[in-house]
Structure formats: structure tokens, C-alpha cells
Amino acid sequence: MTTTFTPILKADHLTKIYSDRPTPALSDVSLTIGKGECVGIVGESGSGKSTLARCLLRLESLDQGTIEFRQQLYHSLKGHSLRQARQHIGAVFQHPTAALNPKLTIIDSLMEPLDLQPSLRPSFISQPIRNREQIATQLLEYVQLPTKLLSAYPHELSGGQKQRVTIARAISTEPDLIILDEPTASLDVTSQAAVLKLLQELQQSLHLSYLFISHDLAAVYQMSDRILVMRHGQVVDQFASNDLYHEERHEYTASLLDVFLA
Amino acid sequence: MSLSIGLRYSFLTLFLLFLIVALVWTPYDPYQIQMGDRLQTSSAIHWLGTDHLGRDLLSRIMEGARTTVGISLAILFVSLLIGVPFGLLSGYIGGWLDKAFKKIIDAFMTLPDYIFALILTGLLGPGLVNLIFAITAVKWVSYARLVRSIVLEQRQKDYVRLAEISGMKPWKLVVKHILPHTIGNLLVLATLDIGKIILMIASLSYIGLGPQPPSPEWGAMLSEGKTYFQTAPHLMIFPGLCIVITVLLTNSWGDFLRDRYDVHIQSHSAKRSMSSILFRKGV
Amino acid sequence: MLSIRGLTVHHQLQTLVHPLDLQLHRGEWLALAGESGSGKTLTSLAIGGLLSADLHAHGSIQLEGKELLHLSEPEFRHIRGREIAYVFQDYQSAFTPFITIGKQMDEMIRAHTSLSRQQRQHSCLAHLEQVELPAKPVYNSYPFELSGGQLQRAAIATALLLSPKVLIADEPTTALDSLTSRSIIQLIQRIQQETGIAILWITHDLRQVQRTADTLLIMKSGQVVESGKSHSIFFHPTHPYTVQLLSSIPKLPSRYRLELQNKQVNT
Structure with a gap:
């Protein structure tokens, strides 16, 4: 490839130890995510992949390691400067039901990030629009949801619809990076496929970078340019997606391949 | 206790009406001593009779309602005012504050509420303000504890995390995403507590640690009346009945609200139990 | 062996499973696949008489010619375990927490047979060995001492204790890691051959059964939309929903x- 690689996020030697666990949840994990790139992380439960996501989102403190986000120091930011840096990062989690406050209507949950930063207006929203409701309507259209859902409460939506709302919310601030932690694991097979397709389309049209985390190697392959394999808090293998069947694949990767190769 | 909704509301309305009337009007001056009329039983002039100083008993009970219910609401209000913010801070900030709070809880758990309040009023001396202070000191802990546990539970929710990622300031996050989840629980606990607080006030007053004579308070009235129990039992029966009715009413409303609040939780768990039926172990 | 004709399941006025026919033969692996709400679990529970009281099943379910649907609860208890055994998704609750695995397995045999203590223990150990667990240690373990995969294996051993004729496995690997679930499937395959x-x-995941199932039933909103030989459905699906379901599965390309x-x- 001839395009220059500009990292949007660069994490080095991340280590996280929980006092109640014998082994580190993360041990010396390093990764970079380039602009417009999708990096996939595959691992089973307990591999540390979700801990990694939470550390990158600064929801948990690190014991060791550094994170640079948009060429700026990120892991030590606090208060106002952390809030500023986090404007450029989005997240989608596994359980769409837990991601929406049951007491708020869809529009209020969806617009929360933009309500917090009234000066931000996503560039992909057509310009003459001013009004909050119109922006929300367009966001829902972007994720192919009927706009009548705006005034609904989360329990009236299906799992797939809720996940689309959280995706719409994640793209609303036009972040540079979206961290997707098992975004389809709790969905039915058909809505899983639809959500993956939506995520790919959004990545194309909005030039997003993704960190796509899943236990499903096939889904990770489908989404990602590069794949990191995690096990017991360590990155045991990493490779470009089109280099999946290389002789030097780690034996753990090979056994995963064996399972997912139907 | 299950009452029909209509009955439940009519009892509450009657009780509130009684309180409102007591606030603005009593048939006689509750402090007016008429030694010539002492220890009379019910009559057209004095509906509930008179006490050992010839004061109109109904007027004193109405005046006492102001005191007893008023004090209990005041105690409740102050407990909420201290307990809720403390619980929020303790749960949200954590760290040394939370550790200190846990120590306080442990300390309070060692003795029953009554004993604690008794010791405190004993130390401070009798009187209205000291009584309020003592019971509040005991009561605020349970509110702080409740709020703290809800905060800890809510903090784990993804929508709280997402709000944090979206750059929401901590205090706003607490107000928007955490506080609303405490309201139902607080309402139930507070309603149930009114009865307990009234009983506490009455029992402390009964042993002379509450408001001092001549101010009428139901517990104190019981205490005054006990000397004349054999000749004028109405002196104890009517204030006693008032305490019983009020406590029953608040308890029944508390249960009612808790059921209603739990119904909300159950409608969620009903869905879950549907799936637990589906995945039931049957072998 | 197991023959279901016109089975329906109702909840009040709602029909949750529409008339369903199913034939399961000796040594056959039949996969019932569908998304949540498709009625696959209700069907499986109806077979063992495990539906909750507010659900009603009609039609006919015959096990070796014997009608099951109108059995009383004690009669069903007799059948479950002996003739029809279940393994569920939630392996955590397959065992009571504070009783050893061995005791619970022993209880199961004792409830159904009159074997001596030694015979019972011998049978338990043999079945634990059959599921490739270290028999003695697991026999003496408490459930919380075992990993998820081990617990599910122990649950399978328990299900097989009385040599049932039919094993109903309701998403038994969904809560497990992909490598662990793979090994569980291989284990059951081996046991079936033996x-x-x-x-x-x-299952909701067709990938799991692609290699193992002989017959496939695809369900959607309480109805069977397609059924037939597994490989013919995988390679030549006819119903649009089956096509959609198959194309929805994330796939790895072959090396070639x-x-x-x-x-x-x-180039």
C-alpha cells in the first residue's frame, strides 16, 4: 500500500491488573489504529478484550502504558481536557438495552452528546437544519430507522433497533474513532448481519476508524483490515486480514480458524 | 394488608383533612385550663371529654397532630436532605469518603435505632429540638445507604458510561442518569418511615424526653393520662388510637407504594421469568 | 423413534407454535434452528412436558408409539431422564451449588432405579469418563470448582446416566467459548456414534450444526419454514428466510x- 499511515490512536505497553485476579487483565498490549482503518480484536471471554476497550475509553485507569489519541497524550488527561479529547471518540457496547436509559425517550438518549456540545453540528447533516428534532430525524434516517421512534421509550424497540440508536448516537459527533465492543453479540443472526452492513457503510461514507472487538473470528474478518488475536490478556497474534492463512499463524489462531471455517 | 384503592384514598383524604383542619382551627384553646371541667367523658360540649386540667381533649389531640406529624415530617425532610447528597457523593466519588461512610454505617448497625435515639436524647436532654436532632441522626443513615447502593448499581450501566464518554460533567451525570432511579425507592422508604418516626417520637415523649408540657404531643398525652387510666381511660385511648391509625395508614400506603414500585420491577422480571421458564431445568 | 404430529403451543389466545411435524430416528442428529421467538425452545420443552402452566400444547407427540402429550406429571417425571434427557444453555444452574457433582448424579440414578450403591458409583464414574472428564476428582467436586466447559460436560454425563433414547440439547454451547463449544459438539458426536x-x-447458530446435523428444521415465528436433509438445505436453500439466514452468517473465505x-x- 502506498498511502501514508497516520495513526489516530497509538497505545503502547498497556497493562492492567485487578487486585482480585491472579493474572493481569492486560499485559503489555500495544496497538495502533490508522485513519479510516478498522482494526479487529478477536478473543474469547476473559481474554482482556473488553478491558482493553474500557481502558482506551478511559473508563478504567491503566497500571502501565501510554495512549496517544490524535497525536496527543491521552492516557493522563483529566477533567476538561479529557472531556474535550473524548468528543472525538465514540463507543458501542454489547447490550443495547443497557446502553439506553429506560427513563429517557429515544431522542433524548440519541441527542445527549450533541446536547452537551451545542456548537457541534455533524457535517453530514444537511446544512439549513437548525432544530434539534430535525437533526435527530436525520440521524435516525442515517441508521435506517423510522423517525417515529424518536418519541418512543427504549422498551418499545427491538434489540437491533436499539443498537442502531446507539450507533446513530456514536456517529453524531463525527468522532475519529469508534470502539465497538461486541456490537452484535446479543442480536439475532439476521439483525446481526444488517448491523454489520450498516457499520461498514457508515465507515465508508464518514471515513471512520473502528476498533472492532468480537469473539467471532468470521465477523472480525469481515469487518477488519487488520486483526489482533488476544488470549489471557496478551496479544498472541496479529496480521492483515488478507493474510489470514499464513504459515506462521499462532497455534491459537489456527485452532480458532479451524472452528470458524465451516 | 390489602385495601381497595377507593378505601385507601378515602382514608388518606380523611386523615389529610383532619390535619388541615387541625392546622387552622381547634374547637377550644388546647391550653385553656378549666379546673371545674376536669376528667369529663364524652359529651356534646367536649366530644372526646377533658383531661386532668379540664382542657378539651379533641383540641389537644388536634394540636398534638400538628406536633407529632409535623415533627416526623421535619425529621424526614432533614434526613433526606442529609442522606441523599451523602449517599450520592459516597457512591459516586468513592475512595476515602466511601470508606468513612461504611465505617459510619457499621457503627450505626451495632445498635437498634431506638436505643441510639434514646441514648442521644438522654445525652442532649429532653426537648423538641433535641428530639428532632436525635432521631434525624439515626434516620439519615438509611437514606444515604439506599441512595449509595442505587448509585453503585447505576454506575455500572452502559448508558452512564456512554454519557461519561460523551463528555457529561459528573454532577450533571448524577442528576440526569442516577438520581431519577432513586426517587421511587426513596418514596417508598420515606412513607414507611413516617410511621416508624411517629412511633419513635411518641415513645421518647412518653418517657419524658420529647416536647415538654404543656405542649400536647400524642406520646406525652399518653404519659400524662396514665395516672388517671382507671378513672378516665379516654385520656389514653384517644391519643393511642390516633397513633395506631396514623402508623397503620402510613404503613399501608408504604406497602402499597412498594408493591406498585415493585410491579414495575416485576414487569421486567416477568419477561425474564418467561425466559427462565423456557430455560427451566426440569429433569 | 420420536414422532411429532400437528403440535401447537398456545398462550391464551396467542398461537406460539403453529402445527409442527417432526420425525426423529435412532442415531439421527436433528437440528431445530431459528432466531429468538421462533418457537424452537417451546417445541423442545413440550416434548418433555416442561411447558409452564399458562402454555398449552395440542397435537401428538409419540415416543416409540407411546403418546406423551396427555401424560400426568408423575408419568412425565418417569420418562424424563430415563427416555428423554435434557441439556440446557445455562450450565450454571444445572447443578445445585453446594452438593457435590457425584452426589447429584447418584441421586438421579437412585430416583429411577434400584441399583446398589457401588453399582451407582461405578455408573457415575463411567459416564464422567465418557465425557472425557477426570472422573474421580470431578465426582467429588462442588459445581463452583469446575469451569463452564467442565460443568456442561458433567451435565451431559448426568443426562446420559440412564441411557435415554433421546437427548434434547437446547443451545448447550451458546454460553461457552467457541473452542470449548466445538469440543462439546465433537464429544456429543462421538457419544452418538457409540x-x-x-x-x-x-440452536440459533447454523454454523454449529453444519458439520454434524443430518436433518434440519428452520423455524420462524412459530412456523417451520423449511425442513430436510441438512446438506441440501445448506447448499440449496429454497425458502427466502433460509436464504437470508444462511447469508447472514459471517463467514471466513476458504484459503483458496x-x-x-x-x-x-x-495484479
Whole structure:
């Protein structure tokens, strides 16, 4: 490839130890995510992949390691400067039901990030629009949801619809990076496929970078340019997606391949 | 206790009406001593009779309602005012504050509420303000504890995390995403507590640690009346009945609200139990 | 062996499972696949009389010619375990927490047979060995001392204790890691070859059963939309929903295809 690689996020030697666990949840994990790139992380439960996501989102403190986000120091930011840096990062989690406050209507949950930063207006929203409701309507259209859902409460939506709302919310601030932690694991097979397709389309049209985390190697392959394999808090293998069947694949990767190769 | 909704509301309305009337009007001056009329039983002039100083008993009970219910609401209000913010801070900030709070809880758990309040009023001396202070000191802990546990539970929710990622300031996050989840629980606990607080006030007053004579308070009235129990039992029966009715009413409303609040939780768990039926172990 | 005709399940006025026919033969692996709300689990529970009281099943379910649907609860208890055994998704609650695995397995045999203590223990150990667990240590363990995969294996051993004719497995690997679930499936496959037990496998993930199932039933909103030989459905699905379901599954390209793709990109 001839395009220059500009990292949007660069994490080095991340280590996280929980006092109640014998082994580190993360041990010396390093990764970079380039602009417009999708990096996939595959691992089973307990591999540390979700801990990694939470550390990158600064929801948990690190014991060791550094994170640079948009060429700026990120892991030590606090208060106002952390809030500023986090404007450029989005997240989608596994359980769409837990991601929406049951007491708020869809529009209020969806617009929360933009309500917090009234000066931000996503560039992909057509310009003459001013009004909050119109922006929300367009966001829902972007994720192919009927706009009548705006005034609904989360329990009236299906799992797939809720996940689309959280995706719409994640793209609303036009972040540079979206961290997707098992975004389809709790969905039915058909809505899983639809959500993956939506995520790919959004990545194309909005030039997003993704960190796509899943236990499903096939889904990770489908989404990602590069794949990191995690096990017991360590990155045991990493490779470009089109280099999946290389002789030097780690034996753990090979056994995963064996399972997912139907 | 299950009452029909209509009955439940009519009892509450009657009780509130009684309180409102007591606030603005009593048939006689509750402090007016008429030694010539002492220890009379019910009559057209004095509906509930008179006490050992010839004061109109109904007027004193109405005046006492102001005191007893008023004090209990005041105690409740102050407990909420201290307990809720403390619980929020303790749960949200954590760290040394939370550790200190846990120590306080442990300390309070060692003795029953009554004993604690008794010791405190004993130390401070009798009187209205000291009584309020003592019971509040005991009561605020349970509110702080409740709020703290809800905060800890809510903090784990993804929508709280997402709000944090979206750059929401901590205090706003607490107000928007955490506080609303405490309201139902607080309402139930507070309603149930009114009865307990009234009983506490009455029992402390009964042993002379509450408001001092001549101010009428139901517990104190019981205490005054006990000397004349054999000749004028109405002196104890009517204030006693008032305490019983009020406590029953608040308890029944508390249960009612808790059921209603739990119904909300159950409608969620009903869905879950549907799936637990589906995945039931049957072998 | 197991023959279901016109089975329906109702909840009040709602029909949750529409008339369903199913034949399960000795040594056959039948997979019942569908998304949540498709009625696959209700069907599996109806077979063992495990539906909750507010659900009503009609039609006919015959096990070796014997009608099951109108059995009383004690009669059903007699059948479950002996003739029809279940393995569920939630392996955590398959065992009572504070009783050893061995005791719970022993209880199961004692409830159904009059074997001596030694015979019972011998049978338990043999079945634990059959599921490739270290028999003695697991026999004496408490459930919380075992990993998820081990617990599910122990649950399978318990299900097989009385040599049932039909094993109903309701998403038994969904809560497990992909490598662990793979090994569980291989284990059941081996046991099937050894014992000829008939297997009804309930799943939402078609990938799991692609290699193992002989027959496939695809369900959607309480109806069977397609059924037939597993490989013919996988390679020539006819119903649009089956096509959609199959195309929804994330797939890895074969080594050959990927190399071909890479070559095309390079040139």
C-alpha cells in the first residue's frame, strides 16, 4: 500500500491488573489504529478484550502504558481536557438495552452528546437544519430507522433497533474513532448481519476508524483490515486480514480458524 | 394488608383533612385550663371529654397532630436532605469518603435505632429540638445507604458510561442518569418511615424526653393520662388510637407504594421469568 | 423413534407454535434452528412436558408409539431422564451449588432405579469418563470448582446416566467459548456414534450444526419454514428466510478463495 499511515490512536505497553485476579487483565498490549482503518480484536471471554476497550475509553485507569489519541497524550488527561479529547471518540457496547436509559425517550438518549456540545453540528447533516428534532430525524434516517421512534421509550424497540440508536448516537459527533465492543453479540443472526452492513457503510461514507472487538473470528474478518488475536490478556497474534492463512499463524489462531471455517 | 384503592384514598383524604383542619382551627384553646371541667367523658360540649386540667381533649389531640406529624415530617425532610447528597457523593466519588461512610454505617448497625435515639436524647436532654436532632441522626443513615447502593448499581450501566464518554460533567451525570432511579425507592422508604418516626417520637415523649408540657404531643398525652387510666381511660385511648391509625395508614400506603414500585420491577422480571421458564431445568 | 404430529403451543389466545411435524430416528442428529421467538425452545420443552402452566400444547407427540402429550406429571417425571434427557444453555444452574457433582448424579440414578450403591458409583464414574472428564476428582467436586466447559460436560454425563433414547440439547454451547463449544459438539458426536442416541439440537447458530446435523428444521415465528436433509438445505436453500439466514452468517473465505482474491488485488 502506498498511502501514508497516520495513526489516530497509538497505545503502547498497556497493562492492567485487578487486585482480585491472579493474572493481569492486560499485559503489555500495544496497538495502533490508522485513519479510516478498522482494526479487529478477536478473543474469547476473559481474554482482556473488553478491558482493553474500557481502558482506551478511559473508563478504567491503566497500571502501565501510554495512549496517544490524535497525536496527543491521552492516557493522563483529566477533567476538561479529557472531556474535550473524548468528543472525538465514540463507543458501542454489547447490550443495547443497557446502553439506553429506560427513563429517557429515544431522542433524548440519541441527542445527549450533541446536547452537551451545542456548537457541534455533524457535517453530514444537511446544512439549513437548525432544530434539534430535525437533526435527530436525520440521524435516525442515517441508521435506517423510522423517525417515529424518536418519541418512543427504549422498551418499545427491538434489540437491533436499539443498537442502531446507539450507533446513530456514536456517529453524531463525527468522532475519529469508534470502539465497538461486541456490537452484535446479543442480536439475532439476521439483525446481526444488517448491523454489520450498516457499520461498514457508515465507515465508508464518514471515513471512520473502528476498533472492532468480537469473539467471532468470521465477523472480525469481515469487518477488519487488520486483526489482533488476544488470549489471557496478551496479544498472541496479529496480521492483515488478507493474510489470514499464513504459515506462521499462532497455534491459537489456527485452532480458532479451524472452528470458524465451516 | 390489602385495601381497595377507593378505601385507601378515602382514608388518606380523611386523615389529610383532619390535619388541615387541625392546622387552622381547634374547637377550644388546647391550653385553656378549666379546673371545674376536669376528667369529663364524652359529651356534646367536649366530644372526646377533658383531661386532668379540664382542657378539651379533641383540641389537644388536634394540636398534638400538628406536633407529632409535623415533627416526623421535619425529621424526614432533614434526613433526606442529609442522606441523599451523602449517599450520592459516597457512591459516586468513592475512595476515602466511601470508606468513612461504611465505617459510619457499621457503627450505626451495632445498635437498634431506638436505643441510639434514646441514648442521644438522654445525652442532649429532653426537648423538641433535641428530639428532632436525635432521631434525624439515626434516620439519615438509611437514606444515604439506599441512595449509595442505587448509585453503585447505576454506575455500572452502559448508558452512564456512554454519557461519561460523551463528555457529561459528573454532577450533571448524577442528576440526569442516577438520581431519577432513586426517587421511587426513596418514596417508598420515606412513607414507611413516617410511621416508624411517629412511633419513635411518641415513645421518647412518653418517657419524658420529647416536647415538654404543656405542649400536647400524642406520646406525652399518653404519659400524662396514665395516672388517671382507671378513672378516665379516654385520656389514653384517644391519643393511642390516633397513633395506631396514623402508623397503620402510613404503613399501608408504604406497602402499597412498594408493591406498585415493585410491579414495575416485576414487569421486567416477568419477561425474564418467561425466559427462565423456557430455560427451566426440569429433569 | 420420536414422532411429532400437528403440535401447537398456545398462550391464551396467542398461537406460539403453529402445527409442527417432526420425525426423529435412532442415531439421527436433528437440528431445530431459528432466531429468538421462533418457537424452537417451546417445541423442545413440550416434548418433555416442561411447558409452564399458562402454555398449552395440542397435537401428538409419540415416543416409540407411546403418546406423551396427555401424560400426568408423575408419568412425565418417569420418562424424563430415563427416555428423554435434557441439556440446557445455562450450565450454571444445572447443578445445585453446594452438593457435590457425584452426589447429584447418584441421586438421579437412585430416583429411577434400584441399583446398589457401588453399582451407582461405578455408573457415575463411567459416564464422567465418557465425557472425557477426570472422573474421580470431578465426582467429588462442588459445581463452583469446575469451569463452564467442565460443568456442561458433567451435565451431559448426568443426562446420559440412564441411557435415554433421546437427548434434547437446547443451545448447550451458546454460553461457552467457541473452542470449548466445538469440543462439546465433537464429544456429543462421538457419544452418538457409540450409543446411537437420537439428538434434537436446538440452536440459533447454523454454523454449529453444519458439520454434524443430518436433518434440519428452520423455524420462524412459530412456523417451520423449511425442513430436510441438512446438506441440501445448506447448499440449496429454497425458502427466502433460509436464504437470508444462511447469508447472514459471517463467514471466513476458504484459503483458496482468499489467495485468489489477493492475486486479483495485486495484479
